[in-house]
Amino acid sequence: MKLLLRHKVTGLALISALTPVLALLLLLVWQERDIRSVVEGQFQERVRGELGAELRGLYGMLETANGLLQSKVDSSLNVAHEQLDRAGALSFGPETASWDAVNQNTLESQRLTVPQMKLGGRWLGQNTDFVTPSPVVDQVKQLMGGTCTIFQRINDAGDMLRVATNVEKLDGKRATGTFLPATSPVVQAVLAGQTFRGPAYVVNAWYVSAYEPLRDAAGRVVGMLYVGVKQEADTTLREAIAKTKVGQTGYVWVALGKNANNLSPFIMHGGGAPTAGLTLNAVKDANDGQPVFPPLIDEAIKTPGEVKFATRVWRDPKDPAGDSTYYNKEVAALYYPPWDWVIGLTAYDVDSHAVRDQLSREFSQLRLVVAAGALGILIAIGFVSAFLGGMIARPITLATGVARQIADGDLTADIIGHGDDETGLLLAANRDMVTSLNRLLGQVKRSSIQLISTADEISAGAKVQETTVQDFGASTTQIAAAVQQISATAQELVATMAGVSDLAQNAAALAETGGRQLDGMKGSMHNLEASTASISQKLSTISDKARAITGVVTTITKVADQTNLLSLNAAIEAEKAGEYGLGFGVVAREIRRLADQTAVSVLDIEHMVREMQAAVSAGVLEMEKFSGEVRSGAGEVGSLGGRISAILEQVRSLLPRFGQVKDGISAQSQGAKQINAAMVNLTGGAQRTADSLREFDRAVAHLHAAVEALRQEIARFKVSEDRSTGLTRIIFPSQKGPR
């Protein structure tokens, strides 16, 4: 999809409008979070403040109560002292008493025997019922109303046995016979010589108590004296505490501190949930499922007198609306060490919840407004920019359309200016361009038409000329060819004549020479004949001689043969003769040698003679042959001489006639040459003319082609002629809107 100018303009406007809106929205979101957290914080502070104040109030109440009780305890203790003194001195008799001592904590009993504890010489006894009085303790109760116990140390570890008490067990009897183990912090303190003051759980209730060590004459701790006042003599304190209210849904709760664990129940719980048996770890955070109270209690214990806070999430399953709404609840805790009480308050942010909802609503509304506003702006801007974009783009589109028309060859388009801005100028320039083009093209068209007609005329004239020249050229060529032939023939004739003349002269000369030589030859022939005859004769003589030699040689050979034979036989006989034949043998050998030599010489001679004979025979043959030839040759020479003389005469008579012929032909040849030269010139001229004409024709053809091409190009453009003014005017088509 092409991005047109108008689209770009619109896009630019939209983006410009959109960006700040988006920024604003982002800012809103950011701010909302901040504001929300601030509001949350404020609420929390307020609630905590309230809770803290209340708790401190309660703390004060407890302190007051405790103070009262504490003074009562002190008074009771004084009374107990007095009673003890009145009762007499403390001693341990020689008598022993057996006890079934029960561990107060583990409830295990063990049998033991200890010396009797006596006051003023009187054994305290083992009284367990209230009907029978016990010394001291009953009096304390009577006077002060609290509990009192005398303990006896039963072993070195320090276990303390109740030997006289007005503490009532659950079964209505006195708690005599139970003992505190030495590990108890109370006993530990007493054994160390200190008076223990603090809360004590006796049987089934908490008492504000004091434990004092009892010493013997040596100062060793031999027992304990206890007085205790119930923490809560009645429920007044509790009621007062329970009345505490925080906001609409807040409540108070109390739990034990160090002496309790996660599974211990609340001492008091004012919340809507059933309180009986609710353990400390029962209430859990709705988000992470962790118990709410134990960690907070631990913290409070660490800082007694300082309020500790925790914020938890709670889901109300009993919401009448049915949907589970999440509430934040603030829990505050404060530790009161003397009673080991952790007092606390829990408040739900129902109130702040409403405010929070309101805040959310406000914010959402704000967001909506902004979003709606943005959308509205975008739409408005979209329209406006589309309109403006169109306004900008329209003239450009128009100009583009016109340019396209011109490119296609239609110069009849009209351009209307659009104001003085850039596009207006563009359109005006286009208009001028079209006008100029029209003018130019009109000129070109006219010129080209004229040019073409002129070219055609010239071309036609040139063609006519060319044909004429060609005819002329053809004729001259023919003449030239004929003349050429004549000339050539004449040349040949002259040459031939010259040749013949030369030959005739040569022949005459040769004949003369020949004639002379022939005579000489005849003479030589005769001489040769004579010579050969004499040679033959001589050869015969040699042959005879050779034959004679051969005869002699034969004789000699025979002699040699005989001699050899003789010598052989002689040698044989000599051998046979043995020693007698020695001399004979020598002679025989000598003879043989001679014979051998002779034989050899004879052989040589024979050989030579044979050769000689052969040569002679050959020579004779040759000579005879030669002689024959010479004879016939001489004969021929004779006849030849006569014929040559005749020829000579004939040749001599021819020579002058040859000269005449040659002159005539020469003259002819010259004339022909001249004609030929003239013809050549003529032909050349005609040829040149024809060439020029052809060149001319070619040039005209080129011109024609060029003009034709130009005309075709121009034909594409539609131009109107105004016949009245001779100028061209642009035709104005109907104006439409922007394309």
Added chain:
Amino acid sequence: MLAVLFNLGDQRRGLASAVVERVVPAPPGRAIAGAAVSIDYRGQSVPVLDLALRATGRPASSHLSTRIILVRHPDSPGASRFLGLLAEGVNEVRHLSAPVPGGSAANEAQLITLAELLPADWLAQWPEVEAMAKPSP
């Protein structure tokens, strides 16, 4: 011993002069191949064997040195039985040593005995000659 040399084929051989009676020239004309020619010597007809024919297959050529060696049995001095051996190159006598087994120098003539020379078939035709040919006991 002294030996009469002759050609046997292309070899030069020597016949002990003790067995040679005489060397006589060969009769003119050629001997018929294979058949024995006889000559007259001291009134008796002596058979002639063509040695050259035997050795080369060609009859002895008619050189001047082609002669007949007349031999006789060495053990019958003064005996009247002779044999003629027609051979070529009979033109020399020389002293030769006993033939060395394995041959001697190439151009040295070698002694040869009658027994070696005379072929058995020829001897058969001449029983009296056969006796001559046998080595002396």
